[in-house]
Amino acid sequence: LQASNALRPSASVSASEAIELADIDWDNLGFGLQPTDYMYFMKCDQGGTFSKGELKRFGNIELNPSAGVLNYGQGLFEGLKAYRKDDGNILLFRPEENALRMKTGAERMCMPSPSVEQFVEAVKDTVLANKRWIPPQGKGSLYIRPLLMGSGAVLGLAPAPEYTFLIYVSPVGNYFKEGLAPINLIVESELHRATPGGTGGVKTIGNYAAVLKAQSAAKAKGYSDVLYLDCVHKRYLEEVSSCNIFVVKGNVISTPSIKGTILPGITRKSIIDVARSQGFEVEERLVAVDELLEADEVFCTGTAVVVSPVGSITYLGEKKSYGDGVGAVSQQLYTGLTRLQMGLAEDNMNWTVEL
Numbered sequence: 001l002q003a004s005n006a007l008r009p010s011a012s013v014s015a016s017e018a019i020e021l022a023d024i025d026w027d028n029l030g031f032g033l034q035p036t037d038y039m040y041f042m043k044c045d046q047g048g049t050f051s052k053g054e055l056k057r058f059g060n061i062e063l064n065p066s067a068g069v070l071n072y073g074q075g076l077f078e079g080l081k082a083y084r085k086d087d088g089n090i091l092l093f094r095p096e097e098n099a100l101r102m103k104t105g106a107e108r109m110c111m112p113s114p115s116v117e118q119f120v121e122a123v124k125d126t127v128l129a130n131k132r133w134i135p136p137q138g139k140g141s142l143y144i145r146p147l148l149m150g151s152g153a154v155l156g157l158a159p160a161p162e163y164t165f166l167i168y169v170s171p172v173g174n175y176f177k178e179g180l181a182p183i184n185l186i187v188e189s190e191l192h193r194a195t196p197g198g199t200g201g202v203k204t205i206g207n208y209a210a211v212l213k214a215q216s217a218a219k220a221k222g223y224s225d226v227l228y229l230d231c232v233h234k235r236y237l238e239e240v241s242s243c244n245i246f247v248v249k250g251n252v253i254s255t256p257s258i259k260g261t262i263l264p265g266i267t268r269k270s271i272i273d274v275a276r277s278q279g280f281e282v283e284e285r286l287v288a289v290d291e292l293l294e295a296d297e298v299f300c301t302g303t304a305v306v307v308s309p310v311g312s313i314t315y316l317g318e319k320k321s322y323g324d325g326v327g328a329v330s331q332q333l334y335t336g337l338t339r340l341q342m343g344l345a346e347d348n349m350n351w352t353v354e355l
């Protein structure tokens with residue numbers, strides 16, 4: 001197999017499924033917004049209670065110019081995916097985990113949040129309403145983007161008086177333009193993504209704005225993305241702009257421990273369990289940047305990136321390469337995870353929710 005195809009599990013589309021699909025080019029999905037039919041909308045009152053939400057046609061939303069999210073960044077987002085099974089049914093992957101992470105983030109950002117049940121029901125309703133946009137198996141997935149924002153007007157710095165929970169979806173393919181081929185990272189030594197005591201450990205929108213400068217500079221130099229170091233010692237790996245990082249050495253797979261500055265990725269957590277179930281030893285600990293030189297393989301994980309093999313990492317002008325194609329461990333873990341997500345392997349972990 002070519003490196004660019006090596007990670008992809010087997011695909012099949014039945015004729016009956018094809019009939020109900022939206023009319024787009026399913027063979028060339030990237031990670032860009034494709035407007036779909038419906039979005040989910042739910043407001044909470046001044047008492048902090050979310051009432052019943054509703055599906056609306058997908059489109060622009062109205063916000064007061066003084067909304068908390070626009071002025072003070074009081075906002076969170078989530079990301080999860082729905083896959084079409086080969087029998088036509090739909091699988092969600094661990095939606096309760098996203099609901100719980102949103103609750104933790106809301107607490108940090110002084111926002112009320114929907115209950116786990118409200119979140120999961122809203123995700124299900126939105127996915128079913130946009131069913132024709134879920135890619136055929138093997139062509140991609142439906143990316144689900146829940147948002148929680150301070151939509152009420154504030155001028156002085158304070159939590160907003162009203163909040164909106166919204167979900168929109170888009171069919172997506174591979175996140176990186178490299179497709180499934182290994183990506184090339186550069187370590188950023190000056191700019192940092194998160195600080196101890198800050199908000200790096202929750203999925204607040206500002207964390208993602210904060211990485212754009214280094215990311216844009218890296219892309220302009222031909223790198224795929226940026227790998228951040230801790231801001232105290234400038235020595236320990238944190239994460240890539242949009243995903244967590246893993247380092248493989250022999251049978252041991254190491255990843256930075258969750259310590260407040262690293263996003264607790266649901267794919268990260270799942271890959272740790274998949275790797276252990278496959279006999280790997282997984283260590284969650286401080287991982288020093290020098291360990292990249294000794295590593296056999298490096299890969300990234302995230303909802304959007306899934307498991308993305310790293311082909312090279314450049315640090316202080318020195319480039320370390322990890323071979324030409326997809327590493328064996330990255331391949332094995334990618335296959336193990338995606339077969340579960342697509343319903344191609346038995347879900348012994350009880351992670352998928354079938355619609």
Ligand code: COI
Pocket residue numbers: 078079080208241242243302303304305
């Ligand atoms: C995801 O993987 O779902 C994320 O939220 C990362 C985002 C930058 C695409």
